[in-house]
Amino acid sequence: MNRVSNPARYVLFEINRSLENVDNARGHFLKKSFYDLSYSDLQAIASRNNLNGTTASVLFNWHYKKKEIAQCHDRISKSAAAFFAQKFDFALPEIDVVYQSKKDRAVKFLFKLKDGYKVETVLIPFNNKYSICLSSQVGCAMNCSFCFTGKQGFKRNLTTSEIVGQFLNAWRWLATNRPGEERILNIVFMGQGEPLHNFDAVKKACEIFLSQHGTSIGMQKITVSTAGYIPGLERWSRETPGVNLALSLHSPFEEKRNELIPINKKYPLDEVLDFIDKIPLHKKQFVTYEYILIKDFNDTPDDAEKLGAILAGKSAYINLIPFNSFPDSQYRPPDWDKVEKFKAVLDTFKIPTLIREAKGDDVLAACGQLNSAAIGW
Ligand code: SF4
CATH class of the missing domain: 3.20.20.70 (Aldolase class I)
Incomplete structure (x- = not known):
């Protein structure tokens, strides 16, 4: 059954989708941008959270020297990758x-x-x-x-x-x-x-x-x-x-x-x-x-x-x-x-x-x- 043939389900679908969008947008706005961090900020965050000592230099190198958009999850430890994905927003204007x-x-x-x-x-x-x-x-x-x-x-x-x-x-x-x-x-x-x-x-x-x-x-x-x-x-x-x-x-x-x-x-x-x-x-x-x-x-x-x-x-x-x-x-x-x-x-x-x-x-x-x-x- 398609959504149009069941108006009630369609309305519910649209409401859910809107809520999902709001959640995504909220997450997007609540997370701090990775690009607000200086190198010393990044080092301090890595150290405070017991992440590998090379994390800051790998991330900075990847995003600013190589200027890659995708997150470099395979180049830092799994725990560091999970931490940054959860806490930081990588979107740019x-x-x-x-x-x-x-x-x-x-x-x-x-x-x-x-x-x-x-x-x-x-x-x-x-x-x-x-x-x-x-x-x-x-x-x-x-x-x-x-x-x-x-x-x-x-x-x-x-x-x-x-x-x-x-x-x-x-x-x-x-x-x-x-x-x-x-x-x-x-x-x-x-x-x-x-x-x-x-x-x-x-x-x-x-x-x-x-x-x-x-x-x-x-x-x-x-x-x-x-x-x-x-x-x-x-x-x-x-x-x-x-x-x-x-x-x-x-x-x-x-x-x-x-x-x-x-x-x-x-x-x-x-x-x-x-x-x-x-x-x-x-x-x-x-x-x-x-x-x-x-x-x-x-x-x-x-x-x-x-x-x-x-x-x-x-x-x-x-x-x-x-x-x-x-x-x-x-x-x-x-x-x-x-x-x-x-x-x-x-x-x-x-x-x-x-x-x-x-x-x-x-x-x-x-x-x-x-x-x-x-x-x-
Ligand atoms: S009004 Fe224009 S010239 Fe004056 S400070 Fe602002 S941007 Fe600069």
Whole structure:
């Protein structure tokens, strides 16, 4: 007898199925994600539960170095396999949509999280290799006026597993769709969100990326960008293991910067710069200062002179980024001759300066263009 011919049994079947789904979902949400664990967390768990001493290194190697999805049950003891299957969730954020630039080889991913929220991640190509631009929050509370993410407001912080998961699934997408190109050499926290506003999750994600047992990415290959959130910088100076720092500077004048980055009213640029100056740097390490050039707003020789004056003598590197338009943006990209003149002024201060070429702007993947609300949270 089929279900349709027996409506009562069919209703019962559907109820049971729904309850099963709820149970599965509950289990999924209650279990801690494996990808929230640093290597030292994993070692501590293995030791506390009397699991074989090699369990942590085997698991980290399998999931982060080999980047395998399936659990490696046959490579660890049966008791360890049973323990991790019962206690931990191995799911990662799912790729919902992939946008591939026709202009260059940039790729933007829209990731769907367990609670339905969505975030974007970008692979930025250079010579058949990639940098990855990771998001740290769903939306952003900073409300910068030149940034499409700022327009969508703040929903929540991402977990470490949701940050690490962007990297792992972008890598897998490359391995499947561009075999031989699965080389992500740099990680920049410049996607959606203010990373230092989600300090703990970002710090742990950095620890996971740096671990020699896993992806083993060098400190000099990871950059965390901030709008100048001093409470996060305070923790950064004490706790973060030597990865690079970038400051979204965008104007050397407090009034203009207030308009671009509202938290400048609370944490003014001169205090932020003083704070950054006190952070110890490694030999040959520098702080990157990001400067978005906006037509007839901050692209004059006066702006360049003042910028050069406040950064001269620091271990500084300037990225000049011609503004990338987004729907309803109030600003416009600068004329090219103004960009070149701006750089020429900075060159007189002998500060290394790069004009950054926009990548993926045809799919709204360039700097300042991310907005997962525009296509549904
Ligand atoms: S520029 Fe960065 S800090 Fe500012 S709103 Fe955009 S994502 Fe947030």
